[in-house]
Amino acid sequence: MSHGAPSRIADAGPGRAELTSRKPQRSRRLLVIGLRILLALLVAIGWEFAARRNWIDPFFYSMPSSIARQLFYWFREGTAQGPLLAQLLVTFEEALLGLVVGAIAGAGCAVVLVRNTLLAEVFGFYIKVANALPLIVLGAIFVIALGSGMTSKIALAVVMAFFIVFGDAYRRACAVDGDTRGDGSASAARRSTVAEAVSAALRGTVESLRMAFALALAGTLAGEFLGATQGIGCVIAASLREFNASGVLAAMLALGVVAWIADYLLTTLQRWLLLRGAQS
Numbered sequence: 001m002s003h004g005a006p007s008r009i010a011d012a013g014p015g016r017a018e019l020t021s022r023k024p025q026r027s028r029r030l031l032v033i034g035l036r037i038l039l040a041l042l043v044a045i046g047w048e049f050a051a052r053r054n055w056i057d058p059f060f061y062s063m064p065s066s067i068a069r070q071l072f073y074w075f076r077e078g079t080a081q082g083p084l085l086a087q088l089l090v091t092f093e094e095a096l097l098g099l100v101v102g103a104i105a106g107a108g109c110a111v112v113l114v115r116n117t118l119l120a121e122v123f124g125f126y127i128k129v130a131n132a133l134p135l136i137v138l139g140a141i142f143v144i145a146l147g148s149g150m151t152s153k154i155a156l157a158v159v160m161a162f163f164i165v166f167g168d169a170y171r172r173a174c175a176v177d178g179d180t181r182g183d184g185s186a187s188a189a190r191r192s193t194v195a196e197a198v199s200a201a202l203r204g205t206v207e208s209l210r211m212a213f214a215l216a217l218a219g220t221l222a223g224e225f226l227g228a229t230q231g232i233g234c235v236i237a238a239s240l241r242e243f244n245a246s247g248v249l250a251a252m253l254a255l256g257v258v259a260w261i262a263d264y265l266l267t268t269l270q271r272w273l274l275l276r277g278a279q280s
Contacts, residue, residue, distance in 0.1 A: 062245040067250045069246070070247055074250065080235075080238055081229065081230055087230060090232075091231040093150075094150055094220045095217040096216075098155075099157065099161045099216045102158040106162045106165030106167075107169045109123075111197055114173040130163075139156050139219070143226050143227045150230075154220075156223045157223075159219065160219035161212040161215060165204075168205070169200075172201055172203055173200045175200065207274070213263070213266055225237050236252065
């Protein structure tokens, strides 16, 4: 028995060490979350106090209690455009569709251009010009050409997602393409290089998903500001026309919460895809 006890303790050692190492991480995470909540409460209390004392003008800056009342009213009665959740769903549907189409197009174009220097030199110029155009100009063109429905918002989201995905995928694919592209070696070697370029482009696409979604969402909101009958951007624009600061901030708060949830889900998906790619 005297020999068995030390061995059991030794076997339990790594598990205990792992649990011990996790405790500081868990405590720090709880501390960070607590400080974030405390900071938000302090800002809200200070904001409310300053507005009620007329240190800041509530007409322009509103106050947390007015924003909460506006949100409660929208959840109960709906906005002028319809239920609040439906408006959020429209906006995120447009952004998600734009992300999917833009990511596929960006990764595909990156692989094609990295394998063909002539096409890269020809189309690269126009891609740079299009990327330099202001967002508001592209949005206006799409609204005029495609109307004020979802199509114009999705098109703008596609463009926004395309450029970030294309840039990351192209850089990744160029890094692995190397010298074999111009080499007159066997076709098997060329096929291997193509496969590596595609794999690198896909990895670049996955790594840029979060940023691409953020830009797709920004494009969707810009399109809704320019002309729309549905969407949270339309709700914000309507509140702005009425000089309703509480409405603008309430819509922004609802948008921020849902965007944070979407970002968390995308981060989880991104980690899973990168892990699967590393294992394969």
